[in-house]
Amino acid sequence: SYVLTQPPSWSVAPGQTARIPCGGNNIGSKSVQWYQQKSGQAPVLVVYEDSDRPSGIPERFSGSNSGNTAILTVSRVEAGDEADYYCQVWDSSSDHAVFGGGTKLNVL
Amino acid sequence: EVQLVESGGGLVQPGGSLRLSCAASGFTFSSYGINWVRQAPGKGLEWISYISHTSSTTYYADSVKDRFTISRDNAKNSLWLQMDSLRDEDTAVYYCARDSLAAPTAFDSWGQGILVTVSS
Numbered sequence: 001s002y003v004l005t006q007p008p009s010w011s012v013a014p015g016q017t018a019r020i021p022c023g024g025n026n027i028g029s030k031s032v033q034w035y036q037q038k039s040g041q042a043p044v045l046v047v048y049e050d051s052d053r054p055s056g057i058p059e060r061f062s063g064s065n066s067g068n069t070a071i072l073t074v075s076r077v078e079a080g081d082e083a084d085y086y087c088q089v090w091d092s093s094s095d096h097a098v099f100g101g102g103t104k105l106n107v108l
Numbered sequence: 109e110v111q112l113v114e115s116g117g118g119l120v121q122p123g124g125s126l127r128l129s130c131a132a133s134g135f136t137f138s139s140y141g142i143n144w145v146r147q148a149p150g151k152g153l154e155w156i157s158y159i160s161h162t163s164s165t166t167y168y169a170d171s172v173k174d175r176f177t178i179s180r181d182n183a184k185n186s187l188w189l190q191m192d193s194l195r196d197e198d199t200a201v202y203y204c205a206r207d208s209l210a211a212p213t214a215f216d217s218w219g220q221g222i223l224v225t226v227s228s
Contacts, residue, residue, distance in 0.1 A: 001170075033214040035153070042203055042221055043145075043153065048214035086153050090213035095167045097143065097155035097213070 002091040004100035011106040018074040020103050022087030025068060030089040032070040034063055037102075038083045046085075047072060074105070082107045110134040110217045112204050117222035124194050124226075130187040130204035130219060138182035141207035143215060144189050146200035154200075157189065158207075172198075194226045 005023040012018040022032065032050050035043040045054050047063040050070065060075045074081055087100040116128040130142070144157045157178040158167040166178050177190040187204055201223050205215035 031211065031213055033211070035215075037153075042218040043205075043215075044218070045208070045214055045216050048208060048211040048216070052211070054208075054216060084152075088153075088155075088215075095158075096169060097145075097158070097215075099145075099153040099155060102152040 001094055001096065002089070002098050004087055004089065004098055006085075006087060006100040006103045008101070009104045009106060011108055012074075012077050013108045014077055014079060016077055018072075018077050018081075018105055020072045020074070020085055020105065022070040022072070022100050023068055024070070024089065027068055027070050027089065028066045030065075030091075032063065032065050033088045034061075034072045035086045035088065036081075036083045037086065043086065077105075077107055079107050081105060110206070112206065112217060112219035114202060114204055114219045114222035117202065117224045119225045119227065120194055121228050122195060122226055125190070125192045126194065126224060128189040128191065128202055128222060128224070130189075132185045132187065132206075135206075135217075137185040140209065141212065142180065142187050143205045143207065144176075144178060145203045145205050145215070145218075146198075147203070147221075148197070148200040151200075159187070191224070194224075196226050198224065199226045200224060 034047040037043040050065040051063045111133045156169045159178045175193045180187045201221040203221045206217040208214040208216035
């Protein structure tokens with residue numbers, strides 16, 4: 001089955017840029033989504049199809065995807081961005097959605 | 109406003125059954141595929157099932173296949189997850205999540221989640 005790999009945690013200072021990676025075999029050929037989950041809340045879609053943003057999501061959130069790594073970029077990080085971030089793809093070979101293990105973004 | 113509201117969770121013994129419901133409002137339910145995603149305490153997200161807008165297609169994660177059954181009634185704007193032969197490892201918060209029409213492999217709206225605890 002397809003596996004997505006994320007670092008467990010990522011730290012960034014306020015105002016700086018966080019680039020959170022998501023690794024997968026030839027993930028560049030797949031459509032990648034990113035979800036933000038704050039403590040005690042349901043996940044929220046922040047990036048879909050590698051780099052598109054749903055309405056209401058700040059432009060500070062962006063994504064890219066190439067080769068074996070997709071990246072969620074959070075620019076000008078704020079304290080309110082502290083959350084778990086999950087990447088996700090649809091694996092058409094198994095007809096399963098797959099989530100990465102999640103990355104906890106710590107704002108120092 | 110799009111709303112998905114789960115219900116039916118609670119405490120159940122190993123080997124028991126439970127039926128979760130997801131009530132939808134604020135959108136044309138019959139146009140959207142819907143998924144169930146769960147999250148064990150302190151763990152990450154796990155997709156477990158999908159049903160197409162017409163119910164013609166269903167998919168299941170290997171961890172729940174042959175034990176869980178997803179279904180829907182578009183006339184009632186409702187989705188269900190019948191969970192049988194429950195195990196300790198099924199303990200989790202269960203979310204229903206809507207497919208995005210713009211990107212069908214993305215989940216653009218989620219319920220608040222409902223806790224299922226499997227324990228003797």
